[in-house]
Amino acid sequence: MVLLQLDPFLNELTSMFERGTETGSVWVTLKRSSLKSKVVRNKMVTAGEAVEYKCLIRATNGKKTISTSVGTKDHQRFQASYATILKAHMTALKKRERKDKKKSAEADKREGTSKRPKKS
Amino acid sequence: MVYITSWDEFVERSVQLFRADPDSTRYVMKYRHCDGKLVLKVTDNRECLKFKTDQAQEAKKMEKLNNIFFTLMARGPEVDLSEVTGKEQTDVQPTKRGRGRKQ
Numbered sequence: 305m306v307l308l309q310l311d312p313f314l315n316e317l318t319s320m321f322e323r324g325t326e327t328g329s330v331w332v333t334l335k336r337s338s339l340k341s342k343v344v345r346n347k348m349v350t351a352g353e354a355v356e357y358k359c360l361i362r363a364t365n366g367k368k369t370i371s372t373s374v375g376t377k378d379h380q381r382f383q384a385s386y387a388t389i390l391k392a393h394m395t396a397l398k399k400r401e402r403k404d405k406k407k408s409a410e411a412d413k414r415e416g417t418s419k420r421p422k423k424s
Numbered sequence: 425m426v427y428i429t430s431w432d433e434f435v436e437r438s439v440q441l442f443r444a445d446p447d448s449t450r451y452v453m454k455y456r457h458c459d460g461k462l463v464l465k466v467t468d469n470r471e472c473l474k475f476k477t478d479q480a481q482e483a484k485k486m487e488k489l490n491n492i493f494f495t496l497m498a499r500g501p502e503v504d505l506s507e508v509t510g511k512e513q514t515d516v517q518p519t520k521r522g523r524g525r526k527q
Contacts, residue, residue: 324455325457326457329455330454330455330456330457331452331454332454334450334494334497335451336447336497336498358497359497374498379497382494383490387491390490394455394462394483395457396458398460398478398479398480399479399481400479400480400481
């Protein structure tokens, strides 16, 4: 498991998406973590210190895993870049418009495969 | 595995799940370009909520959900979430930062 800084992580994530275009999946996991063991955390709590939490992000394509942790300061910047990457790569999803629905309904009738009998 | 059909229900229950146990709740996203499918999962290792889709408009909604989770995870589960201005609500956690920049 490779722990990276924010920007290299984003670059690696981009190339993962690109590699997975023909075949394969990309998993991205988000979890909150303080990155400290339970013992240390309990000590901090009893000492009265605020425990610093970060957002742990992991990405894998089944073969390789990369990860990074985002703190409060960086999360907005990461959020924006992450959203851009997703938007750029999730192009295989269907676009659904009402006009298309009617057209596809007609096309289905022509082909003789009426899966949705009532939808106008 | 519980697949939820309504997006809004999925969002609400995921946020509830996270707020109830922020340390063990995680949010997983799986995207398969070759199949054109997107699956989202939120679990606290006891309960699991899933949502799957192949629609581009749901991907846009998912981006908003990503923002919500980022904010919740980085700032803390007590953050007030007005979905639109979820990013800008910095004032709810005075204990961590005493800077008060945005005023």
